[in-house]
Amino acid sequence: MTKDDTFVDYYDILEVSPSCSARALESAYHLLAKKYHPDHSEGGDVEKLTKIISAYKALRTPEKRAEYDIVYSEVTGFLFPSAADELDDERSAISDADAHAKILLFLYKRRREQAQDAGVGRYYVHQLLNCSDELFEFHLWYLKEKGFIVTTEHGTLAITIEGVDHVISTSRASLREKLLIAQAGDGPGKDVPH
Numbered sequence: 001m002t003k004d005d006t007f008v009d010y011y012d013i014l015e016v017s018p019s020c021s022a023r024a025l026e027s028a029y030h031l032l033a034k035k036y037h038p039d040h041s042e043g044g045d046v047e048k049l050t051k052i053i054s055a056y057k058a059l060r061t062p063e064k065r066a067e068y069d070i071v072y073s074e075v076t077g078f079l080f081p082s083a084a085d086e087l088d089d090e091r092s093a094i095s096d097a098d099a100h101a102k103i104l105l106f107l108y109k110r111r112r113e114q115a116q117d118a119g120v121g122r123y124y125v126h127q128l129l130n131c132s133d134e135l136f137e138f139h140l141w142y143l144k145e146k147g148f149i150v151t152t153e154h155g156t157l158a159i160t161i162e163g164v165d166h167v168i169s170t171s172r173a174s175l176r177e178k179l180l181i182a183q184a185g186d187g188p189g190k191d192v193p194h
Contacts (some may be wrong), residue, residue: 007075008057009066018069018078022062029056099129099139101170104148107159108167119156 011018016028032052040046059065069080108126111118126136138156143149148163159167 001133007071008055009072009076010058013051013173014059016078018072019081022060022065025056025059029060052188094140097134098143099131100143102128103139103143104159104163104167106162107149107157111159111164118158119152119154120158121156125157 011020012023014032015026016025020028029052033049033056036045036049036052038046038049057064058068065114072078073080107118107120108123110120122140126133129136129139131139142148143163145153146162146166147160148166149157150160152158
């Protein structure tokens, strides 16, 4: 399809989002083809079925769909998510996981050093992360919902038993991974302590 052709919104015909997966596109096609097939006594519609088949043919291969998406974007202004956007989202999730681990380890150390007064002011935890207020609130929400931290009666943050168990569990897994990497680096024929 070129820009000069009369634009047809194939995504609208198939009743799917322009950013849907290939599997969702195929499912929508099969569902609609069955619904509007002339053999279907209640909803048979040959004209609608012809449009559905044309739309699916235009989008079913990645190459054809990519060509159509360029025109679709130019005509409608829709911005398709790029691989770079998805990579940024994945990096953000990894960064968040690292921040959660950092908070938990910090509160774990505090609990070990001062078991009776384990709470740490929000300001100090926030400074540790050096992030925006919104992101800090997200981290606290997540860790509280998981049951890993609580706000004490004094308004400070403290790690819970579940949080301690999580820190120990992830520390063990990390240590095992480091040992395996070290053992693999020693190669055959070397004595590796077990």
